[in-house]
Amino acid sequence: MKNILGVILIVALLGISVLGFIDNRDNKEPVLAEVADVEVEEITDYGDIRIESDTRVGTVVDVEDLDKVLKYLDPHEKQNYQDLLTVYASYLPLCATDKPSDFFSSNIKLIGNYLGLYSIEEFTSLNDLLKSKDITPSSKVSKVQLVNIHQSGAFLEATVRIFYDKAYITMSHVLDYLYVGNEAYLFLYHKGGMVE
Amino acid sequence: MKNSIKLPLFLLTVVILILGYIYIFNSDKVVIEENGLIQATLSQVQNSNIDISETLFRIEEDKDYYLLKDLNFYLSSYYEGVNSGDINMELLNSEYVEFMRLDKDEILKPYSKFNVVAYDVISYERINGGYVIHLHFRESGDDKRYLKSFSISGRSMSDRPFIRVEEIFRVTESSDYSINVTKKAVFSDYEIYQIDIENLSEGSIYIDGGMFGFNAIKGENKYYHTLESTKLPYELVKGEKRSFLIRFDCLNPEMIQIIIDGEEIRIY
Numbered sequence: 282m283k284n285i286l287g288v289i290l291i292v293a294l295l296g297i298s299v300l301g302f303i304d305n306r307d308n309k310e311p312v313l314a315e316v317a318d319v320e321v322e323e324i325t326d327y328g329d330i331r332i333e334s335d336t337r338v339g340t341v342v343d344v345e346d347l348d349k350v351l352k353y354l355d356p357h358e359k360q361n362y363q364d365l366l367t368v369y370a371s372y373l374p375l376c377a378t379d380k381p382s383d384f385f386s387s388n389i390k391l392i393g394n395y396l397g398l399y400s401i402e403e404f405t406s407l408n409d410l411l412k413s414k415d416i417t418p419s420s421k422v423s424k425v426q427l428v429n430i431h432q433s434g435a436f437l438e439a440t441v442r443i444f445y446d447k448a449y450i451t452m453s454h455v456l457d458y459l460y461v462g463n464e465a466y467l468f469l470y471h472k473g474g475m476v477e
Numbered sequence: 478m479k480n481s482i483k484l485p486l487f488l489l490t491v492v493i494l495i496l497g498y499i500y501i502f503n504s505d506k507v508v509i510e511e512n513g514l515i516q517a518t519l520s521q522v523q524n525s526n527i528d529i530s531e532t533l534f535r536i537e538e539d540k541d542y543y544l545l546k547d548l549n550f551y552l553s554s555y556y557e558g559v560n561s562g563d564i565n566m567e568l569l570n571s572e573y574v575e576f577m578r579l580d581k582d583e584i585l586k587p588y589s590k591f592n593v594v595a596y597d598v599i600s601y602e603r604i605n606g607g608y609v610i611h612l613h614f615r616e617s618g619d620d621k622r623y624l625k626s627f628s629i630s631g632r633s634m635s636d637r638p639f640i641r642v643e644e645i646f647r648v649t650e651s652s653d654y655s656i657n658v659t660k661k662a663v664f665s666d667y668e669i670y671q672i673d674i675e676n677l678s679e680g681s682i683y684i685d686g687g688m689f690g691f692n693a694i695k696g697e698n699k700y701y702h703t704l705e706s707t708k709l710p711y712e713l714v715k716g717e718k719r720s721f722l723i724r725f726d727c728l729n730p731e732m733i734q735i736i737i738d739g740e741e742i743r744i745y
Contacts, residue, residue, distance in 0.1 A: 341529050364532035394536050394543045399550050399632070434560040434617075435595050436553060457553045460597035461545060468546045470553065 342367040344441075345426040353430065353437050354458070358467055362456065365469040366425050368395055369454070370443045374420040376404060377411035397454065397470035410450060410474040420445040430456075438472070451475040548601065548608055551634040552627065556593045556614070559585060570628075573635040576642050576662045576671070577722070578706070584636060587625075592617035599624075606630060609638040609665045626665070638665035645670075649744045653678035654713075654737065658745045667726045669705055670733065672744070675718040684711040685736035691723045693730035700725045 344363050351359060372395040378384040385392065385404045393399050398407065423444045428451065430439040437456040442449050453472040458465060535542040551568060558564035564581050566574065573579075585591070596614035607630025613622040626638040640663045647658040657673045672691070676682045684690050688701035690711065705722035713719055725733070733745035 361532065364529040367529060368532065368536060390543075390547075393547055393550070397546065397550065399547075433557075435556055435593055455553065455557070457549060459545065459549050461601075462598075466542065466545055466549075468549055468553075470550060 342370055342422055343424045345424060347427055349427050349430050350437075350439075353432060354456075354467075358458070361467050362469075365467065366441065367422075369397075369469055369471075370422040370425050370441075372396060373407075373443065373450075373452070374411065374416050374422075374445065375418050376407050377416050377418055377420075378408065381405050381408040397468060403471065403473060407471070407474060410476065413476070414448045414450050416445050416448055416450065420448075440475070451477055544608075545598075545601075548610060548629050549598075551629050552596065552610070552612070555627070555634065555636065556596060559588050559593055560591055562591050568634055570630070570633040570635045570639060572642050573637070573639045573662070576660070577637075577669075587623075588616065590616045590618065604628075604638075604665055605640050607640070611638075628665070640664060645745070647745050649742060651677075654682055656735065656737075656742075656744050658733065663728070666728065667724055668728060668730075669722050669724045670745070672721045672723055672735075673718065674713060674721065676713040676715060679715060681712050681714050682738055684713075685739075686711040687736075690736050691721075691725075692734050692736075693725040693727060694732040694734070695727050695730045698727070700727045700730065 341363055344366055347359060347363060350362055354362060376384075376392070376396070381404060382401065385401050389399075392404065398404060423446070425444070426442040428440040428442055430437055432438075435457070437458075438453065439456060440451060440453050442451050452474045455470045455472050457468045457470065459468060460466075537543075554565065554568055558568070562585065564584050566581065569579070569584075577583075593614050594617045596612050599611045599613060601608055601610040607628055610627045610629065612625055612627070614625055615622050625636070628635045628637070628639045642660055642662050644660050645658050646660075649656045654677055655675045659671045659673055661671070662669045674684070689699065691702035693700040693702070703724040703726075705724050706720070709719065730745075732743055734741050734743050736742075
Protein backbone atom coordinates (compact mmCIF):
# COMPACT_ATOMS: atom_id res chain seq x y z
CA MET A 282 0.00 0.00 0.00
CA LYS A 283 2.83 2.39 0.97
CA ASN A 284 4.52 1.51 -2.31
CA ILE A 285 1.49 2.45 -4.34
CA LEU A 286 1.02 5.72 -2.45
CA GLY A 287 4.69 6.64 -3.08
CA VAL A 288 4.37 5.93 -6.79
CA ILE A 289 1.15 7.95 -7.06
CA LEU A 290 2.79 10.85 -5.22
CA ILE A 291 5.80 10.88 -7.53
CA VAL A 292 3.75 10.48 -10.71
CA ALA A 293 1.61 13.41 -9.56
CA LEU A 294 4.75 15.46 -8.93
CA LEU A 295 6.06 14.57 -12.36
CA GLY A 296 2.73 15.43 -13.96
CA ILE A 297 2.60 18.82 -12.27
CA SER A 298 6.18 19.58 -13.37
CA VAL A 299 5.50 18.64 -16.99
CA LEU A 300 2.26 20.65 -17.00
CA GLY A 301 4.15 23.60 -15.54
CA PHE A 302 6.77 23.33 -18.25
CA ILE A 303 4.15 23.22 -20.99
CA ASP A 304 2.39 26.19 -19.44
CA ASN A 305 5.70 27.99 -19.22
CA ARG A 306 6.39 27.39 -22.90
CA ASP A 307 2.95 28.64 -23.83
CA ASN A 308 3.65 31.81 -21.91
CA LYS A 309 6.97 32.44 -23.61
CA GLU A 310 6.28 31.90 -27.28
CA PRO A 311 3.46 34.42 -27.54
CA VAL A 312 5.68 37.04 -25.88
CA LEU A 313 7.87 37.03 -29.00
CA ALA A 314 4.94 36.83 -31.39
CA GLU A 315 3.15 39.59 -29.56
CA VAL A 316 6.11 41.94 -29.71
CA ALA A 317 6.52 41.26 -33.42
CA ASP A 318 2.83 41.82 -34.11
CA VAL A 319 2.72 45.01 -32.11
CA GLU A 320 5.74 46.27 -33.98
CA VAL A 321 4.18 45.59 -37.38
CA GLU A 322 0.96 47.19 -36.21
CA GLU A 323 2.83 50.28 -35.01
CA ILE A 324 4.71 50.57 -38.28
CA THR A 325 1.40 50.32 -40.12
CA ASP A 326 -0.44 52.80 -38.00
CA TYR A 327 2.08 55.42 -37.01
CA GLY A 328 4.53 56.98 -39.39
CA ASP A 329 6.82 58.14 -36.62
CA ILE A 330 7.64 54.63 -35.42
CA ARG A 331 11.01 53.48 -36.62
CA ILE A 332 11.58 50.05 -38.08
CA GLU A 333 13.36 47.99 -35.44
CA SER A 334 16.06 45.44 -36.09
CA ASP A 335 15.15 42.25 -37.86
CA THR A 336 11.76 40.86 -36.95
CA ARG A 337 10.80 39.50 -40.34
CA VAL A 338 13.64 37.38 -41.56
CA GLY A 339 13.85 33.90 -40.08
CA THR A 340 15.46 31.86 -42.82
CA VAL A 341 16.80 32.51 -46.25
CA VAL A 342 14.07 32.73 -48.90
CA ASP A 343 14.07 30.25 -51.75
CA VAL A 344 15.08 31.94 -55.02
CA GLU A 345 14.15 30.14 -58.23
CA ASP A 346 16.64 30.34 -61.12
CA LEU A 347 19.28 31.87 -58.85
CA ASP A 348 22.00 30.13 -60.86
CA LYS A 349 21.55 32.75 -63.58
CA VAL A 350 23.68 35.00 -61.40
CA LEU A 351 26.69 32.65 -61.64
CA LYS A 352 27.46 34.10 -65.06
CA TYR A 353 28.38 37.34 -63.30
CA LEU A 354 29.16 36.52 -59.65
CA ASP A 355 31.20 33.81 -57.95
CA PRO A 356 29.38 31.18 -55.83
CA HIS A 357 30.10 32.92 -52.54
CA GLU A 358 28.53 36.12 -53.84
CA LYS A 359 25.59 34.08 -55.12
CA GLN A 360 24.81 33.22 -51.49
CA ASN A 361 25.36 36.83 -50.51
CA TYR A 362 22.93 37.88 -53.24
CA GLN A 363 20.32 35.40 -51.99
CA ASP A 364 20.69 36.85 -48.48
CA LEU A 365 20.23 40.39 -49.82
CA LEU A 366 17.18 39.30 -51.80
CA THR A 367 15.76 37.68 -48.66
CA VAL A 368 16.09 40.90 -46.71
CA TYR A 369 14.77 42.98 -49.64
CA ALA A 370 11.72 40.77 -50.28
CA SER A 371 10.94 40.37 -46.57
CA TYR A 372 11.00 44.07 -45.78
CA LEU A 373 9.34 45.33 -48.97
CA PRO A 374 5.73 44.86 -47.67
CA LEU A 375 6.41 47.29 -44.80
CA CYS A 376 6.32 50.01 -47.45
CA ALA A 377 2.59 49.39 -47.93
CA THR A 378 1.98 51.87 -45.13
CA ASP A 379 -1.04 54.16 -44.97
CA LYS A 380 1.17 57.18 -44.32
CA PRO A 381 3.95 56.93 -46.90
CA SER A 382 5.47 60.41 -46.36
CA ASP A 383 5.62 60.10 -42.57
CA PHE A 384 6.86 56.54 -42.76
CA PHE A 385 9.58 57.39 -45.25
CA SER A 386 10.88 60.41 -43.37
CA SER A 387 10.88 58.47 -40.08
CA ASN A 388 12.69 55.45 -41.52
CA ILE A 389 14.75 56.88 -44.34
CA LYS A 390 18.03 55.41 -43.13
CA LEU A 391 16.66 51.91 -42.53
CA ILE A 392 14.76 51.93 -45.84
CA GLY A 393 18.10 52.69 -47.49
CA ASN A 394 19.82 49.91 -45.56
CA TYR A 395 17.23 47.21 -46.20
CA LEU A 396 15.90 48.13 -49.62
CA GLY A 397 18.52 50.39 -51.21
CA LEU A 398 15.76 52.97 -51.76
CA TYR A 399 16.55 56.63 -51.09
CA SER A 400 13.93 58.89 -52.65
CA ILE A 401 10.41 59.77 -51.56
CA GLU A 402 9.21 59.62 -55.18
CA GLU A 403 10.43 56.02 -55.53
CA PHE A 404 8.94 55.17 -52.15
CA THR A 405 5.54 56.64 -53.02
CA SER A 406 5.53 54.76 -56.31
CA LEU A 407 6.39 51.52 -54.49
CA ASN A 408 3.68 52.21 -51.92
CA ASP A 409 1.08 52.60 -54.70
CA LEU A 410 2.25 49.41 -56.40
CA LEU A 411 2.08 47.33 -53.21
CA LYS A 412 -1.39 48.59 -52.40
CA SER A 413 -2.62 47.90 -55.92
CA LYS A 414 -1.51 44.29 -55.42
CA ASP A 415 -3.20 44.03 -52.00
CA ILE A 416 0.14 43.46 -50.32
CA THR A 417 0.04 44.62 -46.70
CA PRO A 418 2.76 45.13 -44.08
CA SER A 419 1.93 41.74 -42.62
CA SER A 420 2.35 39.90 -45.95
CA LYS A 421 5.01 37.20 -45.77
CA VAL A 422 7.29 36.33 -48.64
CA SER A 423 7.03 32.71 -49.79
CA LYS A 424 9.55 32.66 -52.64
CA VAL A 425 11.43 34.80 -55.14
CA GLN A 426 12.02 34.07 -58.81
CA LEU A 427 14.98 35.61 -60.63
CA VAL A 428 13.41 36.53 -63.96
CA ASN A 429 16.49 37.99 -65.65
CA ILE A 430 19.86 39.52 -64.93
CA HIS A 431 22.31 41.25 -67.24
CA GLN A 432 25.36 43.46 -67.10
CA SER A 433 25.13 47.17 -67.86
CA GLY A 434 28.44 48.98 -67.60
CA ALA A 435 29.74 48.62 -64.06
CA PHE A 436 26.44 47.20 -62.79
CA LEU A 437 24.19 44.18 -62.87
CA GLU A 438 20.53 44.89 -63.53
CA ALA A 439 18.07 42.27 -62.37
CA THR A 440 14.33 41.68 -62.38
CA VAL A 441 12.73 39.44 -59.78
CA ARG A 442 9.22 38.23 -59.11
CA ILE A 443 8.41 38.15 -55.39
CA PHE A 444 5.58 35.92 -54.22
CA TYR A 445 3.64 36.82 -51.09
CA ASP A 446 0.65 35.10 -49.47
CA LYS A 447 -1.91 35.99 -52.13
CA ALA A 448 -0.08 38.03 -54.74
CA TYR A 449 3.22 38.60 -56.48
CA ILE A 450 5.04 41.68 -57.72
CA THR A 451 7.77 42.15 -60.27
CA MET A 452 10.59 44.40 -59.13
CA SER A 453 13.86 45.64 -60.61
CA HIS A 454 17.08 46.32 -58.82
CA VAL A 455 20.72 47.12 -59.49
CA LEU A 456 23.59 45.14 -58.02
CA ASP A 457 26.86 46.93 -57.54
CA TYR A 458 29.99 45.08 -56.57
CA LEU A 459 32.15 47.78 -55.05
CA TYR A 460 35.79 47.52 -54.04
CA VAL A 461 36.96 49.78 -51.25
CA GLY A 462 40.67 49.15 -50.94
CA ASN A 463 40.89 45.36 -50.75
CA GLU A 464 37.41 44.90 -49.33
CA ALA A 465 34.53 44.00 -51.65
CA TYR A 466 30.93 44.97 -50.95
CA LEU A 467 27.85 43.77 -52.79
CA PHE A 468 25.03 46.32 -52.70
CA LEU A 469 21.45 45.96 -53.89
CA TYR A 470 19.55 49.09 -54.93
CA HIS A 471 15.82 49.22 -55.59
CA LYS A 472 14.93 50.36 -59.13
CA GLY A 473 11.18 50.33 -59.08
CA GLY A 474 8.46 47.88 -59.89
CA MET A 475 6.55 46.88 -62.96
CA VAL A 476 2.82 47.05 -63.38
CA GLU A 477 1.70 43.86 -65.10
CA MET B 478 17.07 -0.04 3.12
CA LYS B 479 13.48 -1.18 3.12
CA ASN B 480 12.12 -2.46 -0.16
CA SER B 481 9.01 -0.30 0.32
CA ILE B 482 10.97 2.95 -0.22
CA LYS B 483 13.42 1.76 -2.90
CA LEU B 484 11.00 2.28 -5.78
CA PRO B 485 9.80 5.78 -4.68
CA LEU B 486 13.44 6.85 -4.21
CA PHE B 487 14.31 5.62 -7.70
CA LEU B 488 11.35 7.48 -9.20
CA LEU B 489 12.24 10.61 -7.19
CA THR B 490 15.76 10.49 -8.67
CA VAL B 491 14.27 10.21 -12.16
CA VAL B 492 12.01 13.20 -11.47
CA ILE B 493 14.96 15.29 -10.23
CA LEU B 494 16.94 14.41 -13.36
CA ILE B 495 14.01 15.34 -15.61
CA LEU B 496 13.46 18.62 -13.74
CA GLY B 497 17.16 19.39 -14.03
CA TYR B 498 17.04 18.78 -17.78
CA ILE B 499 13.93 20.95 -18.12
CA TYR B 500 15.59 23.74 -16.14
CA ILE B 501 18.74 23.72 -18.29
CA PHE B 502 16.76 23.50 -21.55
CA ASN B 503 14.49 26.30 -20.44
CA SER B 504 17.18 28.68 -19.17
CA ASP B 505 18.26 29.44 -22.75
CA LYS B 506 14.78 30.71 -23.52
CA VAL B 507 14.68 32.79 -20.34
CA VAL B 508 17.83 34.59 -21.47
CA ILE B 509 16.22 35.22 -24.85
CA GLU B 510 13.13 36.63 -23.21
CA GLU B 511 15.12 38.86 -20.87
CA ASN B 512 17.31 40.25 -23.60
CA GLY B 513 14.49 40.91 -25.98
CA LEU B 514 13.42 40.18 -29.45
CA ILE B 515 16.66 40.66 -31.35
CA GLN B 516 18.44 37.74 -29.71
CA ALA B 517 15.43 35.54 -30.22
CA THR B 518 15.25 36.22 -33.93
CA LEU B 519 18.98 35.87 -34.34
CA SER B 520 18.70 32.55 -32.54
CA GLN B 521 16.02 31.48 -35.00
CA VAL B 522 18.24 32.51 -37.86
CA GLN B 523 21.15 30.56 -36.43
CA ASN B 524 18.95 27.49 -36.20
CA SER B 525 17.94 27.71 -39.85
CA ASN B 526 19.77 25.76 -42.49
CA ILE B 527 21.32 28.78 -44.12
CA ASP B 528 22.62 31.40 -41.76
CA ILE B 529 22.04 34.97 -42.91
CA SER B 530 23.04 36.59 -39.63
CA GLU B 531 26.27 37.86 -41.20
CA THR B 532 24.31 39.70 -43.88
CA LEU B 533 21.84 41.02 -41.32
CA PHE B 534 24.66 42.13 -39.09
CA ARG B 535 26.27 44.02 -41.96
CA ILE B 536 23.02 45.68 -42.95
CA GLU B 537 21.98 46.59 -39.41
CA GLU B 538 25.14 47.01 -37.40
CA ASP B 539 28.17 47.44 -39.65
CA LYS B 540 28.48 51.20 -39.94
CA ASP B 541 31.02 50.98 -42.76
CA TYR B 542 28.64 48.80 -44.77
CA TYR B 543 25.59 50.98 -44.56
CA LEU B 544 27.57 54.20 -44.88
CA LEU B 545 29.22 52.88 -48.04
CA LYS B 546 25.90 51.60 -49.37
CA ASP B 547 24.41 55.04 -48.84
CA LEU B 548 27.36 56.87 -50.44
CA ASN B 549 27.60 54.39 -53.28
CA PHE B 550 23.95 54.96 -54.15
CA TYR B 551 24.98 58.41 -55.40
CA LEU B 552 28.10 57.13 -57.17
CA SER B 553 26.22 54.33 -58.91
CA SER B 554 23.37 56.67 -59.91
CA TYR B 555 25.95 59.11 -61.28
CA TYR B 556 27.76 56.47 -63.36
CA GLU B 557 24.46 54.98 -64.54
CA GLY B 558 23.69 58.48 -65.79
CA VAL B 559 27.10 58.75 -67.45
CA ASN B 560 26.60 55.42 -69.22
CA SER B 561 23.13 56.35 -70.43
CA GLY B 562 24.33 59.82 -71.48
CA ASP B 563 21.64 61.38 -69.33
CA ILE B 564 22.65 62.59 -65.86
CA ASN B 565 19.83 63.20 -63.39
CA MET B 566 20.66 66.78 -62.43
CA GLU B 567 18.53 66.48 -59.28
CA LEU B 568 21.21 64.24 -57.83
CA LEU B 569 23.69 67.08 -57.92
CA ASN B 570 24.13 69.79 -55.32
CA SER B 571 22.27 72.82 -56.73
CA GLU B 572 24.65 75.33 -55.12
CA TYR B 573 27.59 73.58 -56.78
CA VAL B 574 25.85 73.33 -60.17
CA GLU B 575 24.88 77.00 -60.10
CA PHE B 576 28.33 78.22 -59.09
CA MET B 577 30.14 76.07 -61.67
CA ARG B 578 27.49 76.85 -64.35
CA LEU B 579 27.15 73.19 -65.17
CA ASP B 580 24.76 71.47 -67.51
CA LYS B 581 24.53 67.84 -68.60
CA ASP B 582 26.98 68.27 -71.49
CA GLU B 583 29.58 69.87 -69.23
CA ILE B 584 29.29 66.99 -66.74
CA LEU B 585 29.58 64.31 -69.41
CA LYS B 586 32.53 65.99 -71.13
CA PRO B 587 35.30 64.04 -69.31
CA TYR B 588 33.81 60.70 -70.39
CA SER B 589 34.76 59.84 -73.93
CA LYS B 590 32.90 56.54 -74.30
CA PHE B 591 29.91 56.83 -71.95
CA ASN B 592 30.67 53.32 -70.73
CA VAL B 593 32.28 53.24 -67.31
CA VAL B 594 32.81 49.55 -66.67
CA ALA B 595 34.35 49.74 -63.22
CA TYR B 596 35.16 52.07 -60.39
CA ASP B 597 36.74 51.41 -57.02
CA VAL B 598 36.96 53.60 -53.97
CA ILE B 599 40.48 54.52 -52.90
CA SER B 600 39.49 56.38 -49.76
CA TYR B 601 36.73 58.38 -48.17
CA GLU B 602 36.84 60.97 -45.43
CA ARG B 603 34.36 63.03 -43.45
CA ILE B 604 34.71 66.75 -44.09
CA ASN B 605 32.36 69.47 -42.80
CA GLY B 606 29.43 67.14 -42.20
CA GLY B 607 29.70 65.50 -45.62
CA TYR B 608 31.97 62.94 -47.23
CA VAL B 609 34.69 63.31 -49.82
CA ILE B 610 35.33 60.17 -51.84
CA HIS B 611 38.33 59.50 -54.04
CA LEU B 612 38.02 56.75 -56.63
CA HIS B 613 39.47 55.26 -59.78
CA PHE B 614 37.24 54.61 -62.77
CA ARG B 615 37.83 52.82 -66.03
CA GLU B 616 36.01 53.02 -69.35
CA SER B 617 35.32 50.23 -71.80
CA GLY B 618 38.24 49.43 -74.12
CA ASP B 619 40.63 51.62 -72.15
CA ASP B 620 43.15 50.12 -69.76
CA LYS B 621 43.87 53.45 -68.10
CA ARG B 622 42.37 54.17 -64.71
CA TYR B 623 41.32 57.74 -64.04
CA LEU B 624 41.26 59.45 -60.67
CA LYS B 625 38.12 61.32 -59.66
CA SER B 626 36.82 62.82 -56.43
CA PHE B 627 33.24 63.38 -55.32
CA SER B 628 31.56 64.90 -52.33
CA ILE B 629 28.26 63.75 -50.86
CA SER B 630 26.41 65.77 -48.29
CA GLY B 631 22.79 65.70 -47.17
CA ARG B 632 20.86 64.12 -50.01
CA SER B 633 22.96 65.40 -52.92
CA MET B 634 26.37 64.97 -54.50
CA SER B 635 28.99 66.88 -56.46
CA ASP B 636 31.33 65.38 -59.02
CA ARG B 637 34.19 67.26 -57.38
CA PRO B 638 35.20 67.38 -53.70
CA PHE B 639 32.95 70.42 -53.20
CA ILE B 640 32.39 71.70 -49.66
CA ARG B 641 30.52 75.02 -49.81
CA VAL B 642 30.14 78.44 -51.46
CA GLU B 643 31.12 81.61 -49.56
CA GLU B 644 30.08 85.15 -50.44
CA ILE B 645 32.95 87.68 -50.65
CA PHE B 646 32.13 90.93 -52.56
CA ARG B 647 35.51 92.71 -52.73
CA VAL B 648 35.57 95.54 -55.33
CA THR B 649 38.65 97.13 -56.91
CA GLU B 650 38.00 100.06 -59.25
CA SER B 651 39.96 102.39 -61.52
CA SER B 652 38.97 104.66 -64.40
CA ASP B 653 39.61 101.74 -66.82
CA TYR B 654 38.02 98.80 -65.07
CA SER B 655 35.97 97.47 -62.18
CA ILE B 656 36.95 94.12 -60.63
CA ASN B 657 34.66 92.37 -58.15
CA VAL B 658 35.63 89.16 -56.37
CA THR B 659 32.08 88.09 -55.61
CA LYS B 660 32.29 84.59 -54.10
CA LYS B 661 34.32 81.44 -53.88
CA ALA B 662 33.60 77.72 -53.92
CA VAL B 663 35.61 75.80 -51.37
CA PHE B 664 36.73 72.27 -52.28
CA SER B 665 38.65 69.80 -50.14
CA ASP B 666 42.06 70.98 -51.37
CA TYR B 667 41.49 73.96 -53.65
CA GLU B 668 39.25 76.99 -54.15
CA ILE B 669 37.56 78.54 -57.15
CA TYR B 670 36.86 82.28 -57.16
CA GLN B 671 34.23 84.07 -59.19
CA ILE B 672 35.83 87.29 -60.41
CA ASP B 673 33.68 89.73 -62.40
CA ILE B 674 35.62 92.24 -64.52
CA GLU B 675 34.10 95.16 -66.40
CA ASN B 676 36.01 97.23 -68.94
CA LEU B 677 35.30 100.94 -68.32
CA SER B 678 37.99 102.26 -70.68
CA GLU B 679 37.61 103.53 -74.24
CA GLY B 680 39.64 100.63 -75.68
CA SER B 681 40.41 97.00 -74.84
CA ILE B 682 42.01 95.91 -71.59
CA TYR B 683 44.26 92.85 -71.32
CA ILE B 684 44.71 90.38 -68.51
CA ASP B 685 48.06 88.63 -68.54
CA GLY B 686 47.40 85.18 -70.07
CA GLY B 687 50.34 83.57 -68.26
CA MET B 688 50.14 81.21 -65.31
CA PHE B 689 50.43 84.09 -62.84
CA GLY B 690 48.01 86.43 -64.64
CA PHE B 691 45.84 85.66 -61.67
CA ASN B 692 47.83 84.51 -58.65
CA ALA B 693 47.27 83.77 -54.98
CA ILE B 694 49.67 84.35 -52.12
CA LYS B 695 49.76 82.21 -49.00
CA GLY B 696 52.76 82.52 -46.70
CA GLU B 697 55.84 82.50 -48.87
CA ASN B 698 54.12 80.61 -51.68
CA LYS B 699 52.69 82.09 -54.85
CA TYR B 700 50.04 79.95 -56.56
CA TYR B 701 49.27 80.14 -60.28
CA HIS B 702 45.75 80.03 -61.61
CA THR B 703 43.67 77.72 -63.78
CA LEU B 704 40.78 79.09 -65.81
CA GLU B 705 37.71 77.01 -64.96
CA SER B 706 35.17 78.80 -67.09
CA THR B 707 35.17 78.17 -70.84
CA LYS B 708 38.35 79.16 -72.62
CA LEU B 709 37.51 82.78 -73.32
CA PRO B 710 40.26 85.21 -74.34
CA TYR B 711 41.94 87.36 -71.69
CA GLU B 712 41.03 90.47 -73.66
CA LEU B 713 37.96 92.52 -72.73
CA VAL B 714 36.75 94.94 -75.37
CA LYS B 715 35.25 98.33 -74.61
CA GLY B 716 32.20 98.07 -72.34
CA GLU B 717 32.53 94.28 -71.95
CA LYS B 718 31.74 92.64 -68.62
CA ARG B 719 32.84 89.07 -67.99
CA SER B 720 32.68 86.65 -65.11
CA PHE B 721 35.75 84.41 -64.64
CA LEU B 722 35.99 81.25 -62.56
CA ILE B 723 39.59 81.10 -61.35
CA ARG B 724 41.04 78.13 -59.49
CA PHE B 725 43.94 78.21 -57.04
CA ASP B 726 45.31 74.98 -55.61
CA CYS B 727 45.43 76.23 -52.04
CA LEU B 728 42.96 76.98 -49.28
CA ASN B 729 42.36 80.40 -47.73
CA PRO B 730 45.04 82.44 -49.54
CA GLU B 731 46.00 85.70 -47.87
CA MET B 732 45.94 87.66 -51.09
CA ILE B 733 44.80 87.39 -54.73
CA GLN B 734 46.40 89.50 -57.46
CA ILE B 735 45.75 90.12 -61.13
CA ILE B 736 48.13 91.39 -63.80
CA ILE B 737 46.06 93.72 -65.96
CA ASP B 738 47.52 95.94 -68.68
CA GLY B 739 50.97 94.97 -67.37
CA GLU B 740 50.29 96.10 -63.81
CA GLU B 741 49.95 93.70 -60.85
CA ILE B 742 47.05 94.71 -58.61
CA ARG B 743 45.74 93.18 -55.40
CA ILE B 744 42.06 92.40 -55.77
CA TYR B 745 41.48 90.32 -52.56
